[in-house]
Amino acid sequence: MKPYVISNVGMTLDGKLATIANDSRISGEEDLKRVHQIRKEVDGIMVGIGTVLKDDPRLTVHKIPAKKEDNPVRIVVDSKLRVPLNARVLNKDAKTIIATTEEINEEKEEKIKKLTEMGVEVIKVGKGKVDLRKLMEELYKRGIKKILLEGGGTLNWGMFKENLVDEVRVFIAPKIFGGKDAPTYVDGEGFKTVDECVKLELKNFYRMDDGIVLEFKVKK
Numbered sequence: 074m075k076p077y078v079i080s081n082v083g084m085t086l087d088g089k090l091a092t093i094a095n096d097s098r099i100s101g102e103e104d105l106k107r108v109h110q111i112r113k114e115v116d117g118i119m120v121g122i123g124t125v126l127k128d129d130p131r132l133t134v135h136k137i138p139a140k141k142e143d144n145p146v147r148i149v150v151d152s153k154l155r156v157p158l159n160a161r162v163l164n165k166d167a168k169t170i171i172a173t174t175e176e177i178n179e180e181k182e183e184k185i186k187k188l189t190e191m192g193v194e195v196i197k198v199g200k201g202k203v204d205l206r207k208l209m210e211e212l213y214k215r216g217i218k219k220i221l222l223e224g225g226g227t228l229n230w231g232m233f234k235e236n237l238v239d240e241v242r243v244f245i246a247p248k249i250f251g252g253k254d255a256p257t258y259v260d261g262e263g264f265k266t267v268d269e270c271v272k273l274e275l276k277n278f279y280r281m282d283d284g285i286v287l288e289f290k291v292k293k
């Protein structure tokens with residue numbers, strides 16, 4: 074059994090999550106409230122270590138009225154345990170799980186000890202890279218039945234490739250960032266053929282701020 078996964082993203086019309094200089098101001102106030110409402114409704118919120126290192130997000134519900142109990146469990150996918158001990162995602166506002174690989178050296182052992190002392194749970198799944206399929210099973214066992222996947226593009230690819238995403242919600246801002254090296258919604262290696270690609274079914278769409286929200290179910 075695995076959690077139900079909603080992938081949400083705010084992107085430009087050309088599918089970028091940030092500019093080449095990592096300026097990621099894409100969503101307006103109303104859209105941020107929409108995202109925080111989803112955060113409030115899920116059990117877990119998941120990002121890759123790239124997003125933690127670049128944006129230092131808190132991943133809590135703070136753009137709409139909320140109590141501490143409304144914060145979902147924060148999950149960071151981090152094979153090499155690069156998460157800084159002062160990262161905001163490790164603060165006391167909510168529980169945090171760091172998913173790493175089974176390979177453990179002395180340095181990693183020491184970091185796990187420090188993280189555990191801070192109340193952070195470390196889950197070890199996979200070799201080389203975090204095994205996302207196994208991670209989903211471990212999270213489900215811990216009562217995490219619904220997850221909001223908040224990126225970035227590399228983790229999104231990993232989750233789509235493993236067919237672990239059930240629903241997609243995107244805010245498209247009327248902006249074009251350009252740049253072949255600017256992060257996109259889904260990066261990674263990409264599918265080679267249309268036959269292999271992820272197929273979606275459009276369920277709903279509406280105007281939001283100066284852009285549009287599209288909601289899809291992933292065809293299984």
Ligand SMILES: NC(=O)c1ccc[n+]([C@@H]2O[C@H](COP(=O)([O-])OP(=O)(O)OC[C@H]3O[C@@H](n4cnc5c(N)ncnc54)[C@H](OP(=O)(O)O)[C@@H]3O)[C@@H](O)[C@H]2O)c1
Nearest residue numbers: 082083090121122123124151152203224225226227228231
């Ligand atoms: N606009 C939005 O809605 C939005 C939301 C989130 C992020 N962003 C933007 O996205 C950018 C960050 O994206 P990113 O692609 O650099 O980083 P990311 O997707 O957040 O993190 C990727 C990292 O996760 C780790 N990982 C471990 N196991 C993995 C697996 N099985 N599959 C995939 N990744 C795995 C890898 O690092 P290790 O090998 O070290 O584990 C990988 O490099 C930032 O610019 C941020 O602003 C935008």
